[in-house]
Amino acid sequence: MLAAAAPLALATAATEAAGRETPAQPDGAHRATRLDGVEVTGERIEKAASPKYTEALVDTPQTITVVDKATMDQQGLVTLREILTTLPGITFGAGEGGGGYGDSINLRGFSANADLTVDGVRDSAQYTRSDNFNLESLELVNGANSVHSGAGSVGGNINLVSKVAMLEDFSAFSAGAGTDGYGRLTADSNHRLGEANALRLNAMVHQNDVPGRDFESFERWGFAPSLGLGLDSDTRLTLGALVQRDDNVPQYGVPYFPAYGGLLPGADREGYYGYHNLDRQEIANDTVTAVFEHDFSADLHLRSLARYQAVDQTTVVDAVQGTWCLDSGINPATGAACAAPGTYQPSGPRGLRRDTENRLFASQTDLTARFKTGGVTHALVAGVAFTRETFELDTGNVLRNADGSPAPLPVMDLGHPDSRWTGPVNYFRTGKSSGTLGNQAIYVFDTLGFGERWLLNLGARYERNEGANHSWTVKTYSAAAGADNTGLGSLVARGPDFRSDEDLFSWRGGLVFKPSENGSVYLSYANSNTPSKASVNGACSAATCGVDPEEARNLELGTKWDVLGGRLALTAAVFRNERTNYRVADFDPANPSGEQQLDGQARVDGVSLGIAGELTDQWSVFANATLLDSEVLQSVSDYCLANPGLNGCTNTPANPDPQRGQRIINTPEQSASAWTTYAFAPDWTVGYGITYQGGFDGGRVAGLPDVKSHTTHRAMLAWAVNGTLALQLNANNLFDKQYFTRVRNNGWATPGEARSLVLTANLAF
Numbered sequence: 001m002l003a004a005a006a007p008l009a010l011a012t013a014a015t016e017a018a019g020r021e022t023p024a025q026p027d028g029a030h031r032a033t034r035l036d037g038v039e040v041t042g043e044r045i046e047k048a049a050s051p052k053y054t055e056a057l058v059d060t061p062q063t064i065t066v067v068d069k070a071t072m073d074q075q076g077l078v079t080l081r082e083i084l085t086t087l088p089g090i091t092f093g094a095g096e097g098g099g100g101y102g103d104s105i106n107l108r109g110f111s112a113n114a115d116l117t118v119d120g121v122r123d124s125a126q127y128t129r130s131d132n133f134n135l136e137s138l139e140l141v142n143g144a145n146s147v148h149s150g151a152g153s154v155g156g157n158i159n160l161v162s163k164v165a166m167l168e169d170f171s172a173f174s175a176g177a178g179t180d181g182y183g184r185l186t187a188d189s190n191h192r193l194g195e196a197n198a199l200r201l202n203a204m205v206h207q208n209d210v211p212g213r214d215f216e217s218f219e220r221w222g223f224a225p226s227l228g229l230g231l232d233s234d235t236r237l238t239l240g241a242l243v244q245r246d247d248n249v250p251q252y253g254v255p256y257f258p259a260y261g262g263l264l265p266g267a268d269r270e271g272y273y274g275y276h277n278l279d280r281q282e283i284a285n286d287t288v289t290a291v292f293e294h295d296f297s298a299d300l301h302l303r304s305l306a307r308y309q310a311v312d313q314t315t316v317v318d319a320v321q322g323t324w325c326l327d328s329g330i331n332p333a334t335g336a337a338c339a340a341p342g343t344y345q346p347s348g349p350r351g352l353r354r355d356t357e358n359r360l361f362a363s364q365t366d367l368t369a370r371f372k373t374g375g376v377t378h379a380l381v382a383g384v385a386f387t388r389e390t391f392e393l394d395t396g397n398v399l400r401n402a403d404g405s406p407a408p409l410p411v412m413d414l415g416h417p418d419s420r421w422t423g424p425v426n427y428f429r430t431g432k433s434s435g436t437l438g439n440q441a442i443y444v445f446d447t448l449g450f451g452e453r454w455l456l457n458l459g460a461r462y463e464r465n466e467g468a469n470h471s472w473t474v475k476t477y478s479a480a481a482g483a484d485n486t487g488l489g490s491l492v493a494r495g496p497d498f499r500s501d502e503d504l505f506s507w508r509g510g511l512v513f514k515p516s517e518n519g520s521v522y523l524s525y526a527n528s529n530t531p532s533k534a535s536v537n538g539a540c541s542a543a544t545c546g547v548d549p550e551e552a553r554n555l556e557l558g559t560k561w562d563v564l565g566g567r568l569a570l571t572a573a574v575f576r577n578e579r580t581n582y583r584v585a586d587f588d589p590a591n592p593s594g595e596q597q598l599d600g601q602a603r604v605d606g607v608s609l610g611i612a613g614e615l616t617d618q619w620s621v622f623a624n625a626t627l628l629d630s631e632v633l634q635s636v637s638d639y640c641l642a643n644p645g646l647n648g649c650t651n652t653p654a655n656p657d658p659q660r661g662q663r664i665i666n667t668p669e670q671s672a673s674a675w676t677t678y679a680f681a682p683d684w685t686v687g688y689g690i691t692y693q694g695g696f697d698g699g700r701v702a703g704l705p706d707v708k709s710h711t712t713h714r715a716m717l718a719w720a721v722n723g724t725l726a727l728q729l730n731a732n733n734l735f736d737k738q739y740f741t742r743v744r745n746n747g748w749a750t751p752g753e754a755r756s757l758v759l760t761a762n763l764a765f
Contacts, residue, residue: 048139049161050120051303051366052148052459054379054447058560061457061510061522063142063573063608071622072132074687074716075675076730076758078184078206080129080138084158086691087140088626088671089608091707092742101250101281101315101354102126104742107155108142108577109604109630109667110552114535115157117149119289122387123160124437124535125311125358127283130246133186133204134224137161142608143577144528144554146506147461150385150441152534154552155577155604162289164238165200165228167192171765178730178758181217182208196233200226210251211733212269212754215276215419220246234295239288246283249276253320253742255344256749257332258698258706262740266327266342266415269738269751273344273412274318275421278351278398284312299370309360315353316398320748322347324414333747344412348746351399351407353427357392358536377449389437389536391469396429396489404428404477404488429489430476435469437536452517457510457524467533468499469540500533500545519561528552532583543594544583550598552579558608568613578603587648588639599641601633602664623674630667635659663697668709670694677716687716698743710739710752726762731755 047056048064057064067083077083080103084090093104093111103126105112114124132138138160145153171189183206190200202224210216222244229237252274255264263269287309294302323345325331325338366383399407399421407423441463448456473492477485510524530550532540558573581598591597607627614620634641636657640649644656651658663669675689691712698706713734719727736755743749 048141049137049159050148051301051368052120052381052383052443052445054368054381054445055455055457058518058562058569059447059455059512059514059520061512061520061524061556061558062145062526063556063558063571063575063610065140065142065610065624067138067140067622069132069136071675072135072138074677075689075714076716076732078130078132080132080158080160083132083138084140086673086675086689088624088673088693089142089606089628089668090671091666091668091693091696093666093744101317102128102313105158106666107158108606108626109602109628109664110155110577110579112153112155112158114538115145115149115153115155117157117159118287119162119291119305119307120149120159121305121307121360121362121364122150123309123360124389124537125309125313125360125391126356126537127285127311127313127358128246128248128281129160130218130220130248130283131204131206131222131244133188133222134163134202134242135160136163143524143556143575144526144552145508146504146528146530147443147459147508147526150439150461150463151465151502151504151549152528152530154528154530154550154579162240162242163188163200163202163224163226164240164291165198165226165231166190167196167198167228167231173763174760176758176760178208179756180209180211182756182758184208184760196230198228198231200228202226210753211756212751213251213272214270215272216249216251218246218248220244220248236293238291238293240291241289242285242287244283244285246281248281248283249279250281250315250317251742251750252279252317253744253748253750255320255324255747256740256743257747260332262708262749263751264324264326264332264414268415268417271415271417272419273320273346273417273748274419275351276419278316278421278425279318280314280316282314284310286310301368302365303368304365305363307360307362309358309362311356311358313354313356317349317352317354318346319349319352319746321349321746322409324747326414340411342414344414344417346409346412350409351397353396353398355392355394356537357390359390361388362386375451379447379449381443381445383443385439385441385443385463387437387439391435391437391536393431393433394429395431396427398425398427400424400426400428400477402426404485405479406477428477429474431471431474432491433469433471433539435467435533435536435539437465437467437533439466440464453514455512455514455520457508457512459508461504461506463504463506465500465502465504465531465533467501467531467536467538467540468497469533469538470497471495471539498540498542498545500531500540502529502531502549504529504531504549518563518566519559521559522557524554524556524558526554528554543585543596547583547596548598550579550582552577554578564613564615568611568615571608571610573608574606575608576603576605584635584637586637586639587646588637589647591639597637597639599637600635603631603633604664604667605629618679619676620678621674621676623672623676625672626670628667628669628671630664630669632659632662632664665697668694668696670709675714683720685716685718685720687718689714698745698749706745707740707743707749710737712737712739712752724763724765726764728760728762730758730760732758 142156149157187203204222226240329341331338364385443461445459508526512522532544556575582600583596584600586597644651673691677687695709739752740749
């Protein structure tokens with residue numbers, strides 16, 4: 001079998017927000033001097049990838065955590081979800097909805113589905129980001145961040161930094177095998193072409209079954225070339241591409257009811273409650289990027305990025321919902337008696353097919369200047385950004401008879417579900433919609449230095465966000481129509497256009513005090529704006545399109561220190577992230593249009609702690625912890641609050657605001673993760689990791705922890721055979737902990753992956 005990418009280094013630790021040194025790599029491993037905007041001096045990452053961040057991370061007044069590729073490989077982290085699982089304060093939703101199946105991320109209590117960027121450019125298509133083979137690092141930026149990443153970013157944003165060509169010759173190949181059909185091959189080869197040019201080629205082939213599950217599986221391949229021209233000159237051009245294809249049996253989960261402790265009594269934790277011979281997820285991602293850079297002088301730098309991206313996804317899924325009848329003869333959803341104990345009658349969206357097409361055109365240009373005005377130093381960045389996105393969605397059903405009528409859904413055994421569909425398969429379209437989103441932004445950032453002790457970081461962004469969406473009426477099956485059912489799936493009429501056009505102003509201010517060169521204390525304040533149509537996949541309606549943008553504020557007090565000669569970074573921060581308003585339904589007679597009102601309020605107070613680096617030459621550590629105290633402050637409109645139960649308001653005089661005082665869903669109060677490695681002999685390294693996530697509300701039973709806390713462990717043993725060959729053994733979920741994630745309030749959740757082992761071999765020269 002093919003195998004997992006092993007780390008080039010056997011004793012490296014993560015690169016974290018404070019910009020600590022990256023530990024040494026074995027002979028033959030590459031050492032970058034410029035990494036797609038991440039400046040490196042020797043082996044030390046000094047700043048985040050985006051040119052909008054003008055200072056070293058230790059002097060940036062914001063919590064930013066960077067996970068480098070070596071750390072991902074050490075822990076055997078391949079997918080975006082696996083990487084983010086090790087970072088506290090993040091949970092995952094069921095990953096399905098109007099935009100299709102894919103990543104669904106909650107960051108510090110708020111959705112971050114549309115807050116993913118690649119090299120600083122928004123990547124808003126809803127699909128599964130399944131592989132890190134072309135990533136150099138991942139940057140997690142916490143706190144309201146619209147000023148840097150654009151509309152949205154209430155809880156922060158996640159930036160993926162791509163690999164690029166550099167002026168070195170190196171090659172790295174990985175191969176190996178694991179349990180559950182795990183196989184993986186990767187190649188990363190960089191070659192100088194003359195004195196100033198270079199070509200880098202990254203490739204990947206991967207397959208695995210999901211540990212602890214009967215049928216879910218993942219197969220993919222990818223290729224990512226990068227060509228750098230004039231890399232040692234004042235004028236540089238880097239051309240890159242990413243081509244990736246995925247063919248998966250998606251994870252949709254098992255019946256999950258909090259009142260019964262999670263998994264229903266008698267249900268099969270490993271069972272597949274859909275139809276495994278029909279369900280699939282196929283993804284095609286084609287991205288082309290060009291980055292032009294020019295140094296006018298040592299203090300004046302221009303960088304311009306242009307990108308085209310096409311993401312197509314086809315999914316066929318079966319929601320795990322319907323009528324459950326326990327062995328005791330009780331329906332868990334209603335508490336009433338049921339007639340067929342030990343059975344499951346599927347219903348709802350079964351055989352649902354979604355075909356999505358996302359297209360992105362983006363351009364982003366930054367001019368960086370460093371200068372003085374009197375005794376004040378400036379690091380000024382001014383830029384403009386333009387994006388244009390389109391989205392097409394066709395929905396339909398494959399579980400149909402030849403005449404378009406729904407095929408009968410057979411009853412399943414609750415404990416032994418028969419997941420093979422043997423009935424008719426005929427696809428008929430049931431819906432079609434499309435959307436567009438355009439954004440034009442201008443921004444400026446300046447870090448003012450007042451002597452050696454004080455820095456003032458300021459930023460402002462003005463953007464025009466213009467979104468539109470519409471849907472078509474589709475002819476669907478009707479038993480009463482008889483012969484008129486011909487032409488099923490045809491488009492009958494186009495619906496109205498719904499538009500959201502907003503002018504947004506975002507800002508950030510941060511004051512940094514440096515008690516010494518290796519430390520800082522900072523106070524920052526920033527906002528975010530979220531329009532009704534913040535992503536091209538989302539849809540606004542008559543009730544939401546005209547509503548002003550939602551707003552959030554983030555106040556953060558923190559400190560960062562590089563100690564032990566810069567080998568160890570310590571970070572700590574306290575913060576308040578508050579949605580000052582969000583949309584809620586309104587029933588005021590004076591509002592006959594039914595337009596929602598910005599009367600909702602929610603708040604998250606928190607503490608974040610981090611440590612990353614080398615304690616000794618042999619011992620490294622990467623750990624983070626987050627405490628989140630979340631609360632809904634108001635969940636109904638002002639009208640309903642003053643008039644409970646009137647004119648359609650669902651609240652009551654006895655309980656005028658049902659959610660007030662409750663925790664925000666998908667927000668654990670405590671979460672922490674640690675990874676440490678120790679080189680106990682010249683050629684041997686051992687690694688151990690632990691991740692804890694506290695219980696949180698999943699939204700099904702108000703005020704109760706729908707999702708229980710869990711702790712998982714991982715371990716690694718690595719042997720450097722010689723200067724070019726390394727072997728590594730990884731164990732994930734070492735003690736086979738049973739837990740659930742991605743809880744859906746309709747009554748299902750995804751089991752956490754069972755214990756798995758992967759043996760990898762890496763060749764670097």
